[in-house]
Amino acid sequence: MKILTTSFLTCAVKACKSSPLSFPLHYKDAELEQSDIAYNPRFLINILPRIDWDAVRVTATELGFTVPEEKPELPALDASSSTDTIEPADEKTLRELHTLLLETEVREGKLVCGNCGHEYKIKEGIANFLLPSHLGEFELFPFCFLH
Amino acid sequence: MSIDYLVRFVQVHETFRKPELEALACLAKISLEFLFYRECSPFCIIRLHDEKAAKALISRSVLSKGIYELWARATTYEELHSNIKAARSAHWPRYASSSFRFDIDVYQGSHSASQQRKLIESFDYLGFEGPILMKQPDQIYSIFEDYDWSCPVPKQIYFGRWIAGSQRDAINTYSLKSRRYLSTTSMDSELSLITANLTLAAPGKLFYDPFVGTGSFLIASSHFGAVTMGSDIDGRAVRGKDGRNIVTNFQQYELLEKYLDGFISDLTHCPLKMGRILDGIMCDPPYGVREGLKVLGTRDGSGKEAVYINGEPAHMQDKYIPPKKPYSLEAMLDDILEFAASTLVDHARLSLWMPTANDEEIELGAPIHPCLDTISVCVQPFNKWSRRLLTYQRIPEHEIKVRSKPKTRTAIEGSKADDLNAFRKRYFQGFKTQGEPERSL
Numbered sequence: 301m302k303i304l305t306t307s308f309l310t311c312a313v314k315a316c317k318s319s320p321l322s323f324p325l326h327y328k329d330a331e332l333e334q335s336d337i338a339y340n341p342r343f344l345i346n347i348l349p350r351i352d353w354d355a356v357r358v359t360a361t362e363l364g365f366t367v368p369e370e371k372p373e374l375p376a377l378d379a380s381s382s383t384d385t386i387e388p389a390d391e392k393t394l395r396e397l398h399t400l401l402l403e404t405e406v407r408e409g410k411l412v413c414g415n416c417g418h419e420y421k422i423k424e425g426i427a428n429f430l431l432p433s434h435l436g437e438f439e440l441f442p443f444c445f446l447h
Numbered sequence: 448m449s450i451d452y453l454v455r456f457v458q459v460h461e462t463f464r465k466p467e468l469e470a471l472a473c474l475a476k477i478s479l480e481f482l483f484y485r486e487c488s489p490f491c492i493i494r495l496h497d498e499k500a501a502k503a504l505i506s507r508s509v510l511s512k513g514i515y516e517l518w519a520r521a522t523t524y525e526e527l528h529s530n531i532k533a534a535r536s537a538h539w540p541r542y543a544s545s546s547f548r549f550d551i552d553v554y555q556g557s558h559s560a561s562q563q564r565k566l567i568e569s570f571d572y573l574g575f576e577g578p579i580l581m582k583q584p585d586q587i588y589s590i591f592e593d594y595d596w597s598c599p600v601p602k603q604i605y606f607g608r609w610i611a612g613s614q615r616d617a618i619n620t621y622s623l624k625s626r627r628y629l630s631t632t633s634m635d636s637e638l639s640l641i642t643a644n645l646t647l648a649a650p651g652k653l654f655y656d657p658f659v660g661t662g663s664f665l666i667a668s669s670h671f672g673a674v675t676m677g678s679d680i681d682g683r684a685v686r687g688k689d690g691r692n693i694v695t696n697f698q699q700y701e702l703l704e705k706y707l708d709g710f711i712s713d714l715t716h717c718p719l720k721m722g723r724i725l726d727g728i729m730c731d732p733p734y735g736v737r738e739g740l741k742v743l744g745t746r747d748g749s750g751k752e753a754v755y756i757n758g759e760p761a762h763m764q765d766k767y768i769p770p771k772k773p774y775s776l777e778a779m780l781d782d783i784l785e786f787a788a789s790t791l792v793d794h795a796r797l798s799l800w801m802p803t804a805n806d807e808e809i810e811l812g813a814p815i816h817p818c819l820d821t822i823s824v825c826v827q828p829f830n831k832w833s834r835r836l837l838t839y840q841r842i843p844e845h846e847i848k849v850r851s852k853p854k855t856r857t858a859i860e861g862s863k864a865d866d867l868n869a870f871r872k873r874y875f876q877g878f879k880t881q882g883e884p885e886r887s888l
Contacts, residue, residue, distance in 0.1 A: 305676060305708040312718040323720060338704035342651035343674050350724040350792075377651075402707075419763065420718075426685055429678075429712035430769040432762030433750030436716055436743040 301411075301427050303363075304347070304401040307356050311413035312420075312429045313436075321414035324355035327362050328419065330409035337403050341386060341394050345377045348397070356401070365400060372397065451482060452501050453515040453591070453607045454491040454508075455552065457615070461486045463641050464510045466823035466838065468493070470645045475503040488593055489554050490605060492517060501610045507671065508613040509640045515589055515607030524569065527604050532572070542608075545577045545585035550609075556594035556601065566590060570606075614640075620700070621666060627699055628691040630661050630684065632737055634800075638827070638836075639667035642729050645823065645838045646798040648673040652726035653707070657714045657786070660684050662693035664729040669697070669705035673727065676707040678717075680741065680771070685709045714782055715742040715774070721789045728787050731800040732779055735864055735871040740779060741771040775867040776801070780814045784839070788818035791841040796822065798838045804873050805833055818842055831878035832870075 309325055316322035353371035360367045372393045375386070386394065411420040411427060418435060421428050456464050465484060468491075472479035477500040483492035495501050498516070505514040518538075519530035549567045551558065558566065570588070577585070587609035592601040621636035623629055634642070642664060648654055650672030656664045659677025661684060669675050677693065679685050686692060697706040712718050733740045750770060754761040761767055780801060787797040797819065803812050805828065813824060819839040826835050865872045 301710070302708055305710070308720055308722075308724055309718045310720040312712060312716045314716065317721075340651075340674065340704070343653070346651040346726075347653055347674075347724075350722070352720075352722075424686070425708075426682075427710045427718075428682060429710060429716070429718040430680065430682070431716055431743055432753065432767070433743070433745050433770050434753050435762075436769070 301406045301422050301425060302402055303356065303359055303404050304351070306359050306406075306411070307351050307401075309411070309427075309429075311415060311418065312431055313413065313416055313418060316413055316415040319415040322416070324352075324358050325411040325413060325420070327359065327406060328410040328412050330363060330406045330422075332363060333405050333407045333425075334399075335403055335405060337398075339395065339398050340402075341391075341398075342377055344394055344397055344401070345374050348372070348374055351401075360400060363404070363406075365404075367400065449480075449494045449496060450498070450501075451517040452493050452495055452610070453517045453605055454493055454505070455512045455515065455591070456489045456491055457510055457512060458489045458554070460510060460638070460641065460825070460827065463645075463825040463827075463836065464491075466825055467508060467510050467641055467644050468504065469823070470647060470838075471504050471507055474507070474644075474647050474649060475500070477504060479504065488603075490591055490593055490603070492520070498610055505611050505613050507644060509615055509618065509637060509644060511613045512615060513612045514610045515605075516610055518606045518608060520603065520605045522601075522603060524604065527606060528569070528572070531606060539573055539575075542586050543574060543576050545575070546580040547575055547577055547586040547588060548579055548581055548584045550587055550589040551592075552589055553592045553601075554594060555596055555598075556592055617670060621670065626661075626696060628661050628687055628693065628696045632731070632733070633661045634663040634731055636663075636667070639663045640670065642798050642800075642836060643667040643671050643673075645825075645836065646727040646729050646796045648727055648729075653724065654727040654729065655719075655725050655790075656728070656730050657712075657717070657783070658730045658732050659693065659709060660731075662696055662709075664731070665693070665706065666696060666700060666702065668727065668729060669702045670700070672705070674705050674707050676709065678710045678712045680711070680713045680743070681738075682711040685711050713743045713771075714779070714786060717786065719790065723790060723792045725790045726792060726795045728783075728791065728797045729799075730783065732776070732783065734802045734874075735773070735776060735868045736802075736874050739771075739864065740774050740776055740868060740871070742774040742779075743769055744772040745770045746772045773864040773867050776870055777814070778867075784814055784816040784819060787839065788816050788841065793841055793843040795841050796838055797841075798836060800834050800836055802832055802834045802870050802874075804870065804878050805831055806878070813837055818847055832874065 311322040357367050374390055405425055406422055407425050409422050480494040482494055501514045518535045519527050521527035521530050551563050589607050591605040593603040594601050617640055618637045623633055623635055648668035648671040652673040654668045654673040654675045656677040659679045662677060665675035665677050693709050697703040783799055820842055822838040822840050824835055824837055826833050
């Protein structure tokens, strides 16, 4: 589970979705692995506006990384331009983002919901978000208590 | 200025060919006008701005072999020669000293070697003085003949100059025959690549498959440069077996840097935060035939309380398998559309495969959504059923006319797979109509 993916994930329990506590999920007992992945500035520039930076900061801090308070601003990259046109300062920011968001992976550990406390296990980098039946069908609960 | 080009299609997956070319035009931001297209012919005439556009258009095509600058079309050779002379004689001197070769491409017909030679020599008047090279000449000229089945004379003849080739070779590169991690329902490389083209996979984009299986769609869209992630309710598919999994498939094709993540989840209980983050969604949801169509839950609605084993919650233990219940295909398709509407960025696409019995009303079955435009419906027919590739495009928020609430589907009674899923039921009944004797599929 990479940090970028983590920044898109919330609790799978439907009743938790509306709670601000359910996002981002919190790492517990995380074993990190750093890998070497080809630098992809076009992808980073495209995806950065969609990232919730506060969530990235929470996750990064929990895992022991420091990140700037404000989301870095990057120039738009038009379809025809190449990586050569990126300013050195932006290049440095992009490389740092690349290392944090794409090269850092949690291989083993748990992701915990701050609202319901449910723990999602991560094994060999793959998180399991399947819910036990008593958590999966919250939306049906009102019917159970009708009579 | 606009020029006419001939696209040499392959004569398979006919209904996918035009949508693929249109998608590629959209991706390359070029204007494309179809002047002649028939499902029964591999030759198609289009109008484009220039040669650069022609190269950009065809370079990613999977359902064509190449594109040619069209010099003339006719029904007889006499007419063809006079058309070439009338329309193209000013262009000949430009190629007079180039090395060249002639190709003859005949659809549903054939010529002997001596007939071919005679045919090529009839173009003598073009006055090409350059050397004839069979390998890598500067120019390739091609004579195309289109015959109706077992007809002695061609119905149409074309003459063109080769511009650029397609990416049909990628079908072999990604062939399932040599892929190391597969399942019974892995999508073949040709249809995966076509699906990636229709969904506009490209460098810099983020693509997602919520029914990832062994990752065929992710591989295809990463081939075109997209960063991809996938999930599946079946943890065995995501994890793989015996050291073979989605990651090793990406490694096999040297695309690992394009694979973001895989996780185990159910679309009806998806952990992705609802927000406009995706550039494309491609999926082939289970039909409930070879693979069960299931979501989290229990058939009888039981299991409302946590179960404890030796004082430990059962669901926190390593071997725990959450209960799953059958689900209706129609409900799943509606869920996918709703998910796509909430997560795709403006103009991003969703491609999904769905099955239908051939005698059902085709257009009625395709689900619709107020935030999604239906771009194309392509059909792959089998004997008694077919599967369709539906492609949708997210409408920008300010252009959505009626933001009506998605139709509330009528709850389907029953908890058995057959009750929930009409397609599955008909499949196992052999698609026979009432009173018809049973036949095997």
